[in-house]
Amino acid sequence: MEVKKRKRNTRQKAVIFQVVKDSHDHPTAEEIYERAKKEIPTLSLGTVYRVLKELASEGKIREIIVNKQSHFDRRTDFHHHFICRECGKIEDIETPLCRYTCRKVEQKGYIVDEIEYKFYGLCSKCAEKLDTNK
Amino acid sequence: MEVKKRKRNTRQKAVIFQVVKDSHDHPTAEEIYERAKKEIPTLSLGTVYRVLKELASEGKIREIIVNKQSHFDRRTDFHHHFICRECGKIEDIETPLCRYTCRKVEQKGYIVDEIEYKFYGLCSKCAEKLDTNK
DNA sequence: CAAGTTAATAATAACCATTACTGTTAAAGT
DNA sequence: ACTTTAACAGTAATGGTTATTATTAACTTG
Numbered sequence: 001m002e003v004k005k006r007k008r009n010t011r012q013k014a015v016i017f018q019v020v021k022d023s024h025d026h027p028t029a030e031e032i033y034e035r036a037k038k039e040i041p042t043l044s045l046g047t048v049y050r051v052l053k054e055l056a057s058e059g060k061i062r063e064i065i066v067n068k069q070s071h072f073d074r075r076t077d078f079h080h081h082f083i084c085r086e087c088g089k090i091e092d093i094e095t096p097l098c099r100y101t102c103r104k105v106e107q108k109g110y111i112v113d114e115i116e117y118k119f120y121g122l123c124s125k126c127a128e129k130l131d132t133n134k
Numbered sequence: 135m136e137v138k139k140r141k142r143n144t145r146q147k148a149v150i151f152q153v154v155k156d157s158h159d160h161p162t163a164e165e166i167y168e169r170a171k172k173e174i175p176t177l178s179l180g181t182v183y184r185v186l187k188e189l190a191s192e193g194k195i196r197e198i199i200v201n202k203q204s205h206f207d208r209r210t211d212f213h214h215h216f217i218c219r220e221c222g223k224i225e226d227i228e229t230p231l232c233r234y235t236c237r238k239v240e241q242k243g244y245i246v247d248e249i250e251y252k253f254y255g256l257c258s259k260c261a262e263k264l265d266t267n268k
Numbered sequence: 269c270a271a272g273t274t275a276a277t278a279a280t281a282a283c284c285a286t287t288a289c290t291g292t293t294a295a296a297g298t
Numbered sequence: 299a300c301t302t303t304a305a306c307a308g309t310a311a312t313g314g315t316t317a318t319t320a321t322t323a324a325c326t327t328g
Contacts, residue, residue: 006275007276050277069314093238101251108216110258117252119248180306269328273325280319282317290308291306296302297301
């Protein structure tokens, strides 16, 4: 009954994956598209979206959503994000899992498979800039 | 130079605010629109969006974004959310502010003005349902 | 390694939550 | 009541994302 679909290794997938892995920021699909086009000029934006979703569901990259827009993270280990309201930059935040919080959630009978902490405010650069302007 | 705009108290604003305050779930703009239309049948969806944004920026309600869609919360006090991947329900989570984490973020020179924790997984009902189906 | 199969692609249309626009309505001051 | 104009209803536009489809190119098989 089950028709098994063999996956194919395409240049597009390899290039898009590499672009994310080489990104030290947290690019959007559009930005990844622009970077990958330098390698494959005929690349289509739809392909970028599809491949990114696939890579994320395979656990090879991470999707993070900021202001209703998907960004992609080369890191898949446990960490969180700080988002600057001024410049929009997304910074990684290393913070341990809060056992106390997890226990409280699990006590309610919920099964948690993902935890996401987001901190909003001003990054050091923007905080400084706004301070000197005053 | 400054032209002061006097705000007007309209029935639309009052009804929309009341709908959110009476909501024990976390409705979307569309859902709030449907509920408020029972009171004001000629209400426009655009008005709902505008008023909700206004109420949120006044701190009278809270906007929470789940799956790239705005939901609205009658609570404005410090709390977080659990989102069920199965039924989409959003549940409140009471958890204290993690001082350790905050200190780490502030050590980087960031100024934090909002903290958002989201827990994803299965709510107790859906967890049970999926368990008995096996 | 040529031929056949079909997964993945490029290009484009559609989607949908949200925002912008515009003529009209109705709060609030005089 | 009259005037002013903030807010409204109705509708068009926006923008990130997803769906569709004919075509291309990985991989399989002979």
